[in-house]
Structure formats: C-alpha cells, structure tokens
Amino acid sequence: MRSVIRTGALRDGPPSTTTAPAYSGIKNIPRTYTTAQPHHSSLNSSPAFHSKAADCSPESLATLANHAEAEPPSVALPVRHGERITIADIKERRAKAGRLVAPTAAYSDADMFKGPTTGKPKAKRWDHHLTHESTLRHPCKLKQAAKHLNNPGLISLGGGLPCPEYFPISSLTLHVPAPPDFSEAATLAPGGGETLTIGKYDTTLPPPSAGDALHHPEYDLSIALNYGQGNGSAQMTRFVTEHIELLGAPPYADWGVCLTIGSTGALEQILRMLCDGPGRGDCVLTEEFSFSTALETAVPLEVTTVGVRMDSEGLVPEAMDEILSQWDSVAAPGSGGKLAGKRKPHVLYTVPSGQNPTGATQSAARRQAIYAVAQRHDVLIIEDEPYYYLQMQAPGTAPPSTVDEFLKGLVPTYLTLDVDGRVIRMDSFSKVVVPGSRMGWITASAQLVERFTRHAEMANQGPNGFSQVILHKLLDERWGHEGYFGWLMNLRMEYTKRRDVMAAACEEFLPKEVVSWAPPQAGMFQWLKVNHTIHPHASDKTILDIEEEIFNNCIARGVLVARGSWFRAEQDVAPSGLYLRATFAAATPENMREAIRRLGAAIRESFQLYGV
CATH class of the missing domain: 3.40.640.10 (Type I PLP-dependent aspartate aminotransferase-like (Major domain))
Structure with a gap:
C-alpha cells in the first residue's frame, strides 16, 4: 500500500503530491510516525483507523473494548513501575519516532502517542451510566470517510473539504514571551520577545539542518483551517497525551484524550x-x-x-x-x-x-x-x-528549580x-x-472518550483550527513541554504574589469582627465569610437581604465582588451563611488594595461600624 504525502514549498498555490511507501499501522507510536526522515505517511491510511473508527455502535463498542489487543513493538521508552515519565523520555521517544505530519482530517487518538501500557488492567465498563441519548450516537459518516483521503490516486468528490488555495489567510505572526523569564515588559520592549510565524504550507517546506525542529513545522494553516476530526488534531492530541503522561497517567491501560472547546x-x-x-x-x-x-x-x-x-x-x-x-x-x-x-x-x-x-x-x-x-x-x-x-508556593519554601x-x-x-x-x-x-x-481536553477511559467524541462530532466538530495551530506553534514547537511547564511554574509564582497582596489588604482593611477568611492554597479566589448574625437588622432581614445590601453598597463605592448565593448548589434551599467571593486574578496590586478598602467600607456601612 502506498500513501500520498506532500512535498515542495509552493507559495502561490497548494502543494504538489508524490507517492511514498506507507508506514504500516500498529497500535502505538510507529503507526503515527515514520522513522525515515523527513516525511511522514498519512495517519488516515493506517489500518488502525478502520478498527478504531469504523463501527462504534453501542453493541460493537462492548465487543471492541473487551477485545484484548496484543501489545505491538513500540519506540516508546519503558518506564519503571511507579515512576513518572520524564521530558527526556518524551524527547528520546520523538527522536526515535521521527517527524509527525498528519494531513487534513487525519484520525488520531492517544494510543498512537502514549507509552506502553503492558501489564496494566483495562478500565471498567460504564454502559449502565450512559444516557439514552448517548447510546443513540453513532460515528459521523463523513468523518469516517476521511480515512480514504490519502489513498494513492484517489480523487475526492465525496467530502466538503474546501481547497486551501482559497483560504484568504496565508500566514499568522505571533509575538510571544521567551523562556525562562516570560517577562511581559521584556516582550513589549523593542527587540524583546520572540516572533513566530505560521504559514499556509509550512509542512511542505524542505527539511532544515539536522536538529532544527523549530523551523521544520509539523502543522500549518492548510491543515488547521480545514475541517478536522471531532476529537481534534493529531498534533495537539500528541501534545496533551504526553502532558498527561508527564503529570501522571491513569493506572489502567485504555485511557484516552479528546480535545474540547x-x-x-x-x-x-x-x-x-x-x-x-x-x-x-x-x-x-x-x-x-x-x-x-x-x-x-x-x-x-x-x-x-x-x-x-x-x-x-x-x-x-x-x-x-x-x-x-x-x-x-x-x-x-x-x-x-x-x-x-x-x-x-x-x-x-x-x-x-x-x-x-x-x-x-x-x-x-x-x-x-x-x-x-x-x-x-x-x-x-x-x-x-x-x-x-x-497551587500556591508555600511560605518560606524555595520555588522548584x-x-x-x-x-x-x-x-x-x-x-x-x-x-x-x-x-x-x-x-x-x-x-x-x-x-x-x-480549548482544552478531557482524559478518561477509552469507552467514555469514544462516547464524548461522538457527541463532539455533532455538537461542535472539535476545537477551532486557529486555536489549535497557534497553541501548537507556541507550546509544542517553540516552548516544548519543558517551556510550557516553565510557564506554569512562573504563573504559579505570579498568582502567589497576587494572593499575598489581597491577603495583606484584607488584614488591613476588612473589619475582623464581621469578616473572616483563610488565604487559598490554589486558584484565584478569596472566599470571605460575613457574620450576618451581628448585623443591626439580623432579626428582621434575611441573609439574602443583608447580602444584597452589602452588594449594593459595594457597587455604590465602586467595587464589584461576587455574591456567595450565586454559587449555592441548591438554590431552592435557604442559605445558612453569608459569603462573598473576591478574585485576585486581574486587578493590579494597587487597584486590588483599593478595591478591598472600598469593600471594607461597604461592609462597615452595612453593619453600622462607624468610626471603626
């Protein structure tokens, strides 16, 4: 079997085609990559596509899920039991696998990219948890047909894929912060930051010098801006699958991912x-x-x-x-x-x-x-x-290196x-x-991911191509996993600083005889408990009345906080306490302090704490 791959760098039109031997499809990474540089055979021509996406009715799903597949040879590196896979493992795996270029509407799943799961059990079946609506969902016929797009010599009159030659966007340019500091000020300064460009036919460019992966793209606008699979692109599926492995994969074998909106x-x-x-x-x-x-x-x-x-x-x-x-x-x-x-x-x-x-x-x-x-x-x-x-940096501890x-x-x-x-x-x-x-993703058992994907095919057809190609360019091609985690580490430190600013402002400006709080250990919200029982009109006003009074006082003084009652899981049950939510995510430190000062004044006014 031979599959069509794209070659050449054509600036004035779509790329030409030539033929090359297809890489045989197996469960893990080799069915997704070719070890021969620099080109990659089509994901859609993989025999595994037929077994994964052909008949996914509820009846056949049970048979498919219970069928034990033999673990094929894999370029994935073995990881000792109990150890988390490392970024070095991912890099070595990719180096051995070769370059990934998945064409338009290519099918992919986590099994194509994750490491061996030999010896792990399969997840339980959850048929009894599925709704009637879910059991009625079947694969999209047009998306199933995409598996034929790269058959050699095939002329497609079947799908509604527009010709990328008529896409009115030939390139996108991004100006982004550079690791390891990711400084906003440095990025905005003349000559600061980094400029990344995404072209329409980048995947057809000739290979760069050895090891120059940044300038040998695996994703471009001709692919990203066309129709794709409901579970997202192969390029971002690989990234989030590896990300979950780095975080800590489930202890069962048949887990998967699906990109979301x-x-x-x-x-x-x-x-x-x-x-x-x-x-x-x-x-x-x-x-x-x-x-x-x-x-x-x-x-x-x-x-x-x-x-x-x-x-x-x-x-x-x-x-x-x-x-x-x-x-x-x-x-x-x-x-x-x-x-x-x-x-x-x-x-x-x-x-x-x-x-x-x-x-x-x-x-x-x-x-x-x-x-x-x-x-x-x-x-x-x-x-x-x-x-x-x-998750905040603990006080008095050195940040992770x-x-x-x-x-x-x-x-x-x-x-x-x-x-x-x-x-x-x-x-x-x-x-x-x-x-x-x-854009995001879910991670779950293969059965639940498959059912989720069937819904996505009909509801939204997966995340938009702009987001996928931009995030791939930034997170995968430029930063890589190490850079992305570096960004997250930096972000954690910045939010810790913001949390501390709000905590100090609460200590300074809020009346402690009325308001109590505990600084959060994660996230971006400060939860404030207000002792409504000492309100001057506690005997004749409900908690919701007092909450509304405080809220209106806040608005009058120029500060917006969220009312705790908005978040009650059971809206039909009368609240037993009064709470407010303040976020430290967006306001500057100076504005945050002023906002908490105004909040304190609004509460004092409501509780008639004059001169306090």
Whole structure:
C-alpha cells in the first residue's frame, strides 16, 4: 500500500503530491510516525483507523473494548513501575519516532502517542451510566470517510473539504514571551520577545539542518483551517497525551484524550452523556458552593444538583457517603420533597484545586477518601481542574528549580488514583494560557472518550483550527513541554504574589469582627465569610437581604465582588451563611488594595461600624 504525502514549498498555490511507501499501522507510536526522515505517511491510511473508527455502535463498542489487543513493538521508552515519565523520555521517544505530519482530517487518538501500557488492567465498563441519548450516537459518516483521503490516486468528490488555495489567510505572526523569564515588559520592549510565524504550507517546506525542529513545522494553516476530526488534531492530541503522561497517567491501560472547546462546553457534553433529565430525574453531586456556570449548565438539562457539605479542604467525603447511603429512604416515591422519586446520584462534579468559589484545595488523602466513596456507591467523578497548576508556593519554601520538583510538589490528580477508569478529568488552557482559545481536553477511559467524541462530532466538530495551530506553534514547537511547564511554574509564582497582596489588604482593611477568611492554597479566589448574625437588622432581614445590601453598597463605592448565593448548589434551599467571593486574578496590586478598602467600607456601612 502506498500513501500520498506532500512535498515542495509552493507559495502561490497548494502543494504538489508524490507517492511514498506507507508506514504500516500498529497500535502505538510507529503507526503515527515514520522513522525515515523527513516525511511522514498519512495517519488516515493506517489500518488502525478502520478498527478504531469504523463501527462504534453501542453493541460493537462492548465487543471492541473487551477485545484484548496484543501489545505491538513500540519506540516508546519503558518506564519503571511507579515512576513518572520524564521530558527526556518524551524527547528520546520523538527522536526515535521521527517527524509527525498528519494531513487534513487525519484520525488520531492517544494510543498512537502514549507509552506502553503492558501489564496494566483495562478500565471498567460504564454502559449502565450512559444516557439514552448517548447510546443513540453513532460515528459521523463523513468523518469516517476521511480515512480514504490519502489513498494513492484517489480523487475526492465525496467530502466538503474546501481547497486551501482559497483560504484568504496565508500566514499568522505571533509575538510571544521567551523562556525562562516570560517577562511581559521584556516582550513589549523593542527587540524583546520572540516572533513566530505560521504559514499556509509550512509542512511542505524542505527539511532544515539536522536538529532544527523549530523551523521544520509539523502543522500549518492548510491543515488547521480545514475541517478536522471531532476529537481534534493529531498534533495537539500528541501534545496533551504526553502532558498527561508527564503529570501522571491513569493506572489502567485504555485511557484516552479528546480535545474540547473548553471546560464549559465539555461539561455540557458530559452531563448529556451521563445524566438523563425528564423521566429519570437524574441528580449530580457537587460541593455545596460550586461554579455558578456549571450549575447553570445543569438547569436546562433538568438535572438536579445536590450540594455536599464542605470544610477547609473542600468536599467532605463522610457527608457524600451519608447522602448516598440514605438516598433510598430520603428520595423514596411519595416521601415528599424535591428528591422524591429521583434515582440515586451516580455522578460527582468537583473542582478539587482552588475550588471555585471557595478556594479550597483537596489534599491527597481527601481525594483518596472521596474516590473510595465513589467506588462504594458506583459514582463517576468529573474532575474539573482549571486551577490545578495554580497551587500556591508555600511560605518560606524555595520555588522548584526543575519541572520534576514542580510536579512532585503538586497534589496528585484523581487520574493517578483511578484504578477503575471512573474519572473524567477536564483540563483547559483558559486559566493558564488564554481563555479566548476556547480549548482544552478531557482524559478518561477509552469507552467514555469514544462516547464524548461522538457527541463532539455533532455538537461542535472539535476545537477551532486557529486555536489549535497557534497553541501548537507556541507550546509544542517553540516552548516544548519543558517551556510550557516553565510557564506554569512562573504563573504559579505570579498568582502567589497576587494572593499575598489581597491577603495583606484584607488584614488591613476588612473589619475582623464581621469578616473572616483563610488565604487559598490554589486558584484565584478569596472566599470571605460575613457574620450576618451581628448585623443591626439580623432579626428582621434575611441573609439574602443583608447580602444584597452589602452588594449594593459595594457597587455604590465602586467595587464589584461576587455574591456567595450565586454559587449555592441548591438554590431552592435557604442559605445558612453569608459569603462573598473576591478574585485576585486581574486587578493590579494597587487597584486590588483599593478595591478591598472600598469593600471594607461597604461592609462597615452595612453593619453600622462607624468610626471603626
């Protein structure tokens, strides 16, 4: 079999084609790369594409997932049990594999890029957790047909892929900060920073000098700006797969990734995949105070959110266990109340690190305890981690000097605890690169990733090409994994400084007889507890009335904070406490201090603390 590859650098039109021997398809990296430099055969011509994407009906999925594939030879380096793979391992793996150039609409998955999983068990099956809607989803026929695009001599009249010759954008230029300092001031100064260019036909350029990977691109605008697969490009799939391996891959074999349009869109897809609204009346467990947009996502799906009590470490596992253990009696038909007749929750949505809005961070022991409760009651865990890498530098400790030190200092992700495959981790570039990218990814068992991908094919067709090619150019080609982790380490230090500025301002300006707080260990939010019981009108005003009074006083004084009631998981239940959320992410240190001063004045006015 021979496959078409593109050669030559054509500035005035699309590249010409020639033929070359195709690389035979096997499960791991060799089916994605060719060891012969500099060109790469088409991913779409791989026989593995047929086995992965042909028939993915619910019935065939069970057969496919239970079929044990023999582990093929792989260029991936072995990693001793219990050790995290290193950046050096990734670099050596890539060097042995050769250059990746995946053509337009090329199919890819994590199995093409991750290291060997020999000896690891497969994840459990979760068919009983899937909604009727999810079981009805089948692969997109047009995207399946893309596997034929690189058959030698094929003339395509089947798909609706526009000709890149008519794309009105021939190049993009980015001006970006340079590692290791990533200084904004230096980047904006004359001659500072670095300029990166992405062209329309960059992948067809002749190979540069040996080792000059930066100027030998693997992705260009002709590929990125055309239609692609619903799970995203092969180029970014490789990057995030390797990133998860560096962070700590799940202890089971058949895990995968799928690029997303950001975590909000990903959550909506996951809820539709796992939670039925009308008829079954599904409920989702979450922290008693949770991300307001996540709560609002559940409302039109008619999924009920059930709040679980929290403490300084976030969600309390004993409280979660109590809710689930007593569910059958509390929610029995005819028992009365909003939960009557609703089935026992089988999904937990949690933000474990720098929780929004409370700023709480679950310790490793807390995560293990929550996971044990999930196992006991057969609950799937949606791990939403936008702030995972914003775990603050501990006072009095030296910052990590290496990526390995940085990673070892982070609280372990639920993925590393997930012996069953019951965790769906959502990652995002929004909080750590740019929110406007609308791009992230999920990591989960192959079964759940496949079902998620089927939804993505119909709902959004995957992340936009601009974001994918820009992030690939910056994170993969220029910074690499070491540079990206360096960026995250730097970002963590900057947010630690901001957190400290707000903490000092709270100490200086807030009335401690009314307001209490604890500086967060991660994230970008300061949670403030207001003692409403000592308000002059506590006897005749509700908590919501007092909260609104403080909020209006704040607006009148020129400061905006978020009302704690916006984040209550159970909006129909009267609040028992009064809280405010302040963010230290965006305002300058000077403005942050002034904002907290105004907040303190607004609270004093409401509580009539004149002269205090």
